[in-house]
Amino acid sequence: MSSLHKKPLNTLGYGFVPSEYLPEGHDEYYLRDKQQLATYSYRPLHEAEIDSLIRNGNYSPNWKDVWVADPFLPDQIQQCKFYGRVRIGPMEPVYLEYRDLQLPTGIYHSIVVSCDIGARAAIHNVRYLAHFIIGEEVMLFNVHEMETSSNAKFGNGILKDGDAASSLIELELCNENGGRAVLPYDGMQASDVYLWTRNRHDRQLQERFKAMTFGRFDSRRGYYSVVGHRTVIKNSHIIKDVKIGTDAYIKGVNKLKNVTVNSIAGAYTQIGEGCELVNGIIGHGCRIFYGVKAVRFILSSFSQLKYGARLINSFLGDNSTISCCEVLNSLIFPAHEQHHNNSFLCASLVMGQSNMAAGATVGSNHNSRGADGEIVAGRGFWPGLCVSLKHNSRFASYTLIVKGDFMHELDIRMPFAMVSHDVPNNRLLILPAYWFLYNMYALMRNNMKFISRDRRTLKNQYFEYDVLAPDTINETFSALREMETAVGKAYHPAADSGEWARLGRELLADPGADLREREILLDGVENSSRKVVLIKVREGYAAYKRMITYYAATQLKQYFDTHTYAQFETAYLTDGLTAERALFENVGGQLIRKTDLAALVDDIRGGRINDWDTVHQRYHQLSSQYPTHKLEHALASLLEVNGMEKVQLTAPYLQTLIEESVATKQWICKEIYKTRAKDYQNPFRLMVYENEQEMDAVIGRLADNAFIRQQQEEYDRYARSVKTYLA
Structure with a gap:
């Protein structure tokens, strides 16, 4: 049981930093002074101002330690108690308005302990506000408790002087046993986490990751919590050890503890009713509301948690949404969608652009002897309704899994495939290239959706959203x-x-x-004795080859938009080297050649890269080189799929290749229309409406479908632009 201490009232607000942790010649305010959000000229209170404050029902055991900046308006401070050193910025006879909340500036009915209050702040009914730096024009209304520990870490996985090693916060990702744990830090990217969770056998590399993280932070005690300019916090309970950016909106939260909330005017973060967020880092432009519970987590920029979602020991990438459901011990790359209360994701690496359906259970380890299994899913992962999977399993990109309980471990190596049970015959069926053959509408719509939803203001990494890219093309070659x-x-x-x-x-x-x-039959796909049968083999094989050629043609067309054949010949045909299709790895949503990734890892291991900022600079550099790497990969893919040599890439051949891509583009466009048209032709869809006119009124006319129209326009532009190529 914790002990209750009794101390003199006149010491309240002092001794924030224990004396043993204060450097010689420094007082307890030396770090607080460095954290200031604005610069003011403070002065002591005049006797008349103290008298006025007392008449307004205010109290302090030491008015000499209440400092103010001019102009100071004592009538705007009422029924408050001040302890320790409190500094109040310039005041004005104005009120602040945010949406429907209107509050006069000043401090009212609050207890303030050793805080800095910015200019024109409106603080009302904060029952306990201790060791905070409050920015300018901040609104605090009806908050029960805001306090700071001297060893606050604001969600970062670090230790402060005197901390026990057992207090270190780790994110236990990808595996429930903690064997892939990482130390979170503000600014951490999915790519960083991916590198760290891999290569666990490389102890030198793992120690370098830890050292780089510890090196980002000061181990000294004494940093105050911060609420940035123009932030609004209202009707909330416990807010402790937080670093909150500017322009954030926080209302009705139960608890924010040991959390960094990134927010700026152009990408403000909002946290709403009933949320409890502990030991986490929240990116810019996030939305978190309606009963969310998150513990030991990182939520990347422009992502959402809502409607009772539970996120525990997990990293969620940029531009993602999780609603209602539960996610544990998972590393999720950007553009993830999971909306259903009865979907569950555990101990998984999901490589982005994924969609978890209702009832999908991707994860319970209760079907094995120990809670140490993992699932790895390539981008575009789509487990269907009521799918249950067993650890360990692995899935190629854009795997669609049909409803059912999959009782055995799976290794699905073919991209764009559909996986289903043949229950009467007790077989597992795999339909390769399913998305190309039967659901082009959903596939290509997702392609555009993720691009439009990428709201990052600083795109320092190239996230690959195209379904046809080096990673999926390499998987396609393996499938062939x-x-x-x-x-x-x-x-x-x-x-x-x-x-x-x-x-x-x-x-x-x-x-x-x-x-x-x-x-x-396929071997090594399911850990069982039943057959794994490949169906629609010829159709899938042809679709794979067609899409590889189309991928190459579109990349070459893009090149010839700005280059001549002579330039192409000089750059790619005269070096005498054999074109080799490079291997790529999905590193947090950014595709990186494995040779470049190995060089990056080696530079980290060898100490040539000493901090995460330099790692991020390398990501940016590789992102700028990626279009070239992708073109080289497309060129090698073209040669390989057709069994050609470089000398055969003549201008007439390339002209024909690009012209043929128009036909494939047209085919894609028609397939998009055809797969959506099935919904309008299905009599079971029509039966809930009085007639077709009512159906059109409810779901919209097929002819008015915005995505189909967009694709038709894109095809028209593509076809027109090809006519003059290489002439």
């Missing part, structure tokens, strides 16, 4: 090889295993070969 091997094995089981890929390739290229005659 796996399909060729599976077909060859199915039709020539007695052949040497080294020949299966060639034999399968020949069968896939032969339009007369009926690939429906036999089951085409």
